Each structure stands twice: as structure tokens, then as C-alpha cells.
Amino acid sequence: MNARQSFEAIRALMRRAINELTRVPGAAIPGVLAPTIFFLGLTSVFGSLTLLPGFDTTSYQSFLIPVTLMQGAAFTGAATGVNLARDIEHGWFDRLLASPAPRPVLLAGLVLSASFRALIPATFLLIVAFAIGVEWPGFGGLALALVIVMGMGIVAATWGASLALRFKTQSAAPLMQAGMFLAVLLTTAYAPLELLQGWLQDIARLNPVTQVVEAARQGFIGEDITWAGTWPGLLAVAGLAALFTFMALRAMGKMTA
């Protein structure tokens, strides 16, 4: 299979994922609704936290929006894993494996579609966020946030795919969702690092997703977008995506060994 044929296969798999959305629009609702409810709910509940000394913004909505963008991407990416598990259960994925398409091409089709699907909750969340007064991050800040959202979509999709290929059942769905849910919340999601309680501060310091959240947050809390504040987040996304891609390809290899 040459490069052009691989590209065609990836495009066909991405189109199939988009077809699912156009044929069952309701399937996208949970991925949009859950982060929106969390965003509106958490900002209403914990909005006064910005009165604490050490908070670098007076708007909790602006502080929280990058976290919910990551949540939306994570839920959408995890849904890709669930869909893959369904395809494995129904035998459709066996037919793909029997095709001449290389395995990385099959995986690429799945995860790239997830990166674009992650823009659906992000768009909805941003509309809601700006409507309730979230600070405009500038075009640079917004573009950076959206690139990171797409990256987190890939991270979550490769994570979900690696679990789907390992367990081969939709029953693994809670694991796919909970893993991403924890990865995003065990960061500086609720407060800056120095205001977190001891154990969470230690975990957040070690959790690479903290760097992702901080990079996406820059523009929203009125900071200048700097390379120093951006590269750790991009590196974390690339590293996590590489790790989970390796795990997914390994599981795929074992599946047919």
C-alpha cells in the first residue's frame, strides 16, 4: 500500500466516523452536554475561590474554561474507544484487519477523526463561555487552545483505542472515560498549583496534563502567550499521544498474532 492509498484509507475511515455523527446526531450530545454542565455548575459553585490570595484571575469562568475544553476533548476521544470496542464486538474490525491497510493507517483513521470531533464540544463550550463573560483570549490564545483540544482528542482516542483493543468489549467504557476524567481533574483544574492541598499538589506537579491545561489557559487569564508557557504543554500532548499510540499498536498486533 503506497502513501496515496494509505491517505485514502485514512480519509475513508474518517468519513465513516463523520457519517456516524450526521446519521445519529444525538450521539454527540453527551460529549457536549456533560462538560457544559460541569463548566456552568463548577463556576457557579466555586466562583468565589478567585477571592483567595494567589489566584491569577478574577474570573473563575476564564480560569476553568480550558479544563472543560480538555474534558470535552477527553470525552469525545474516549467515545472513539467505545465505538472501536463496538466494532470489535460486531466483527467489523476483523474485516479491517484482514484488509491490506497497514495497522498504523487503521489507527490513524480512528484517532484523527477524534481530533476533529473534539472541536464540536469545544465550539459549543466556547460559545457558552463567551456568552457568560469569559475573557477573550485573543486569536493566538484561541488558536492555541483549539490545537491543544485536537491534541487531547488524539490522546484520549489512542488511550480509548488501546483499552478497546486490549479488552475487546464495550464494558471497558467506564475505564476509558474515568482514566481521562482523572487525568484532566488531577491537575490545576480547580485552583493554581500553590493553592492545591498537599497530595493533589504533588500529583498535579507530576501529571503531564497539568502542563497541557496551563498552556491552554494562558490567553484566557490575560497572560501573554509565550513559547515558554506553550512548549511543555505541546510536548506533553505529543508524549502522551506517542505512548498511547504505541500501546494501541501493540494491542492491535497481539490481536492478530
Added chain:
Amino acid sequence: MSGRLAANARVVAALGARSVRQTVRRPQLAAPLIIFPTLLLAIQTGGAGGAVDLPEFPDVNGFLDFMLAGAMVQSCLLAGNTGGIALALDIEMGFTDRLFAAPVSRYAVVLGRLAGTTVLGAFTAVWFITIGLIFGASIEEGLLGALWIVVLVASTALAFGSIGAAIALRTNSASVVQGLFPLVFVVLFLSSAFFPANLMLEPAASVAEYNPLSFIVEGLREPIIAGFDGGDELLAVVSVLGVGAFGLWMCALALTGRVRRGV
């Protein structure tokens, strides 16, 4: 008469035990009751723990003490939702039809499910009290306060379980009941479950002031952070009775509707 009552009580007990076993055996039913609220409790306590330094925050030993009541009501609401899902699955699979065709009261069939939800509610109360004590929380009212919490949480689970059961009986669809899952969080965020209502942002703060769930939360929170106060506990009992009466009335209507439709 008493024989029929005893027979129905046996049905309620048997179905209640089945409901508990079913939840324990199915991780997708058990996880929302324990794992999800425990994780959220840990993350919110670690993430927003600095809130105790805010002016007007109630005097507490720690943020965990404050958050325990919120985790318990969250668990109750999710218990009601998962109980409704389980009942709807029974309806979809035809199990409930077979029970309705048997010579037992239809109300006993529904009460059996609710008995299971009540037991699970009591279990979650014990779980969160234990977790809280292990991680440094204290119950100001002592053992009596802990017993009060277990009873109130179990009753709250029963009350919200009745609403879940009513929706299951009305819709016959597990996915519809499951679709109400996000609503649980809307109700929670619009109450004082996770933060004092006076420190929340508007309009959530005003809604939380009058949300019955806030009264239940405060009835659970007072024995933990300050001791019995009387007024909060009374409001909590009235709220639980109100929600429960509404849910059971909805169940009765749904059952009557099923008989009328010949289902």
C-alpha cells in the same frame, strides 16, 4: 389480611435483596454510587480546600468535613438514577411483566426495588463516614450523629429512588432514565452540596437557597461540622418526606396508567 401483608413483605424483602445483589455484581451500576462520588470528593477537597479561608465560610475543622454531606447526597441521587435504570432494564427484559402477572401486589414489586436502593443508601453513608474518619474528618455529634446520617441518607436514597422508579415505569426505557444522569449534576450544582449557598454565584446561589436538596444537605452537614441544631434536621426530614411523597405518588400514577393500558 395480615397473611397478604406478610406475603407482600416477603416479596419486598426478596426483591430488595435481588436489587442489592444486582448492583454489587454489575460494576456499571455500583460505580456511580461509590467510585464516582469518592473520586469527586477527593479531587474537590484537594482542589478547592483553600475555600475554608474565605470570609463567611462556615467554621469547620477542614474542607473534607464540609464536603462529606455533598458526597453522600450525590451518591443518593445516583443511587436513585441507577435504581431506575435497573428497573427499566427489568421492564425491557420482561422480568417485571412476569412479576406483574404473579399474584403479588404491583406496589410490592416497586417497593422491593426501593428497599434495595434504601439499603444501598445506608451502605454509602457508612462508606463516606468511614472514608471521612480515615482521612481526618470528625463528626461533632459523635455516634448519635453518625446514626442520624445513616438513617437520613438511606431515606434520601429511597426518596430519590422513587422518582427514578416512576420515570422507569412511565417510559419503560433504560436509556431514557440513563439520559437523566446529567440532570443529577444540575440539581447538585444548584444546591449547597459542594459550597455554602451564600458564597455561590448568582443565579445558582438564589436557587440553592430554596432547593430541597440544600435542606437535606444541611441536615446531614450540621451533625458533622457543628452538632444537632434542630431546625436544619427538621427541614431535612420535611424535604425528604416531600420528595419521597412526590416520587411515590408518581410511581402510583405510573402503575395505574400501566393497568389502564393493560401493560
